[in-house]
């Protein structure tokens with residue numbers, strides 16, 4: 001029989017203060033009904049009384065010691081027969097049968113027929129999905145891909161849309177029922193395209209960068225090699241990130257002790273971390289060989305667009321058959337506009353690597369972390385900034401917003417890390433004079449992070465900025481089904497950098513430049529000079 005340790009009894013001795021970790025439930029409790037509600041952990045709730053086990057990679061957080069944030073169990077390639085209707089609709093959209101895939105903003109007979117099928121399709125029950133996380137993940141992926149196929153094969157008239165696009169109940173009801181169980185919003189996320197979508201060659205062997213890396217993906221919008229490789233390379237970065245995570249974990253352990261030996265080991269781990277970050281950069285740059293920039297920009301990226309992709313004036317998507325209190329209806333996600341029936345549009349962003357807990361936190365932000373990344377300011381701020389005064393609202397809101405797009409367990413993990421009692425940077429700063437090697441190793445890790453961001457900016461320049469300004473090739477125009485008249489109109493365009501937004505909704509130029517510059521500002525020693533600029 002379990003004993004209530006918070007009660008005073010002759011055998012229990014003095015009472016335990018409320019909030020003590022012994023009286024708290026396991027690190028994260030039931031998923032909230034809304035993905036944007038901040039998760040809580042025992043350490044967080046207890047106001048410091050509970051031990052912070054940030055250094056533990058725990059199944060509780062869906063973090064595996066070997067695979068990091070990639071699921072350690074093989075991803076499902078198809079849902080069981082009960083949900084075959086969804087899978088067949090997806091096959092039809094992707095053109096895996098005799099017909100080709102549906103076209104972006106198609107509006108042709110095939111697209112109309114397919115959308116009519118979705119509108120008349122019954123609402124399938126989701127109770128049976130709750131028995132397994134793998135089923136839930138595949139169901140989220142399938143339903144959100146159907147959602148994006150539905151939205152992006154609908155012709156837009158006028159442009160931009162002035163009323164929210166109604167999403168049929170066959171998609172919206174099951175999607176809004178299962179999304180809160182994963183803690184994800186009802187839209188394609190990085191988890192769907194990468195974490196729940198990759199396969200390794202040997203299903204029975206452990207996932208490993210060297211011997212059994214992710215090589216394939218299960219579902220794409222376009223069936224192109226470029227799209228598959230875009231996801232595979234992100235998964236490879238994740239598996240390399242698992243190693244970086246291990247080093248961060250070891251470093252955090254040393255922070256607890258912080259004696260002479262611990263400081264030496266910390267420097268050693270930070271040096272290894274720099275090597276690992278460089279490895280992630282190299283993997284990222286391998287995109288250049290396997291992902292065609294033109295295909296990426298014109299054929300693949302448009303499928304990712306979210307309900308907020310027309311900027312602040314976006315009308316959003318109206319999920320039919322669910323009430324406004326259902327998952328994800330936070331004030332910031334609601335558009336001003338409603339359908340004729342009064343259903344308000346919802347504004348969610350499309351997938352971005354900024355949604356990856358691995359890319360956006362352990363190797364990067366936790367090195368520079370001074371304060372809570374889920375509070376008012378983001379964790380990427382250097383020490384000189386005060387935690388309560390967000391001087392750079394763009395990335396504060398971006399990082400906070402991207403938290404909503406991570407699975408609940410991963411968000412919880414970030415929160416847990418953020419309550420670590422001994423942040424890294426102040427400690428390194430404190431010992432900088434007496435232990436210059438530690439400060440050097442710390443700056444070395446930041447240099448590697450800066451190199452990553454520089455290379456990433458080159459990728460953004462090639463894959464977005466340059467493509468946006470260039471007229472697509474004949475081949476791509478044909479795939480897009482552009483008419484001669486369209487072609488004559490499509491001159492080279494002069495797009496201002498300031499107008500460009502990432503799929504995560506960020507003003508991409510300002511955001512990426514600040515991320516890069518903050519990395520250097522966080523260095524203890526003298527930062528290196530300015531580097532690559534998007535232009």
Ligand code: HEM
Nearest residue numbers: 237284352353354359360460463502503504505506508515
């Ligand atoms: C064709 C390839 C890629 C393009 C065009 C691209 C584009 C972008 C854009 C536009 C952003 C700004 C945020 C937003 O989405 O609104 C961003 C953020 C980010 N991307 Fe990528 N990305 C690519 C591949 C990758 C890969 C493979 C990684 C893996 C490490 C990655 C890691 C990140 C990170 C960590 C951020 C957050 C900003 C930062 O920490 O610097 N990206 N990306």
